[in-house]
Amino acid sequence: MSNLSNFTYDEITVGQQASYSRTVDEQGVKLFAAVSGDVNPVHLDAGFAAGTMFKQRIAHGMFTGGLISAAIAMELPGPGTIYLGQDLSFRAPVFIGDTITVSLTVTDKRDDKKFVTLSTVATNQHGKVVVKGQAQVMAPAEKLDIPRPAMPNVTVD
Amino acid sequence: MSNLSNFTYDEITVGQQASYSRTVDEQGVKLFAAVSGDVNPVHLDAGFAAGTMFKQRIAHGMFTGGLISAAIAMELPGPGTIYLGQDLSFRAPVFIGDTITVSLTVTDKRDDKKFVTLSTVATNQHGKVVVKGQAQVMAPAEKLDIPRPAMPNVTVD
Numbered sequence: 397m398s399n400l401s402n403f404t405y406d407e408i409t410v411g412q413q414a415s416y417s418r419t420v421d422e423q424g425v426k427l428f429a430a431v432s433g434d435v436n437p438v439h440l441d442a443g444f445a446a447g448t449m450f451k452q453r454i455a456h457g458m459f460t461g462g463l464i465s466a467a468i469a470m471e472l473p474g475p476g477t478i479y480l481g482q483d484l485s486f487r488a489p490v491f492i493g494d495t496i497t498v499s500l501t502v503t504d505k506r507d508d509k510k511f512v513t514l515s516t517v518a519t520n521q522h523g524k525v526v527v528k529g530q531a532q533v534m535a536p537a538e539k540l541d542i543p544r545p546a547m548p549n550v551t552v553d
Numbered sequence: 554m555s556n557l558s559n560f561t562y563d564e565i566t567v568g569q570q571a572s573y574s575r576t577v578d579e580q581g582v583k584l585f586a587a588v589s590g591d592v593n594p595v596h597l598d599a600g601f602a603a604g605t606m607f608k609q610r611i612a613h614g615m616f617t618g619g620l621i622s623a624a625i626a627m628e629l630p631g632p633g634t635i636y637l638g639q640d641l642s643f644r645a646p647v648f649i650g651d652t653i654t655v656s657l658t659v660t661d662k663r664d665d666k667k668f669v670t671l672s673t674v675a676t677n678q679h680g681k682v683v684v685k686g687q688a689q690v691m692a693p694a695e696k697l698d699i700p701r702p703a704m705p706n707v708t709v710d
Contacts, residue, residue, distance in 0.1 A: 437632070462585065475595070479614040
């Protein structure tokens, strides 16, 4: 498997982009419920969700927040980044089976503190924006190129 | 087990508070890695983390974002809430074993759209603020008092 590497502050340029995609499946939504404790039936109970404005189960909004944070931590700037802040505007529901693509674009750099601002936009497989926002990070000073830790092995009933 | 109930827009008052606590354990951090895809070694590899500024493994910052979203969805306003936006300022690391308490306070209501603003503050067991921010939600119009769905049964290696 490929190594995990980063972009240092000095390597990063305004306008630089990266993306990160994941499919939100049933297992993922159950895991997010278990990890956060949010067991709302709109996420877990298809019968209940059918009676809501969404007509079907939706993923937790902050699930997409987690994908944005993963995009930053895994892709741009990558390992060694310190996450300082994130704002999130939830624009449209994410349904089970949707493939979410997070697009990151560097919009500003602040040399004195190695702070980087990124626009963070998550879209579904139809190109619809589901979450939009902005991240503030401190970019890594040191180049990292490290073995990628194994994905934890998880099972869900 | 207790039912899951909510506060409707009309029941909510400015100044109303709620809280929600969870301990961030090793299993939770592995689950968050699996659900987000963020397998950075600062979260998963104790040996690697010992060489970082944190000296030990830390939880993903957005894990606490997930606890804030759960506090809103489970406690105030609770089920039926539509999450519109959240800003997050990551102030201090969360370590494995920390107990995080999310404190919510209603700071504003906007009658025309049933929008409610809440301050969202997450502290650790020492009272230190780890994440601070603000949430925008559309509060439920209808009272809900529903059976609490079972927590998904999850195992992690």
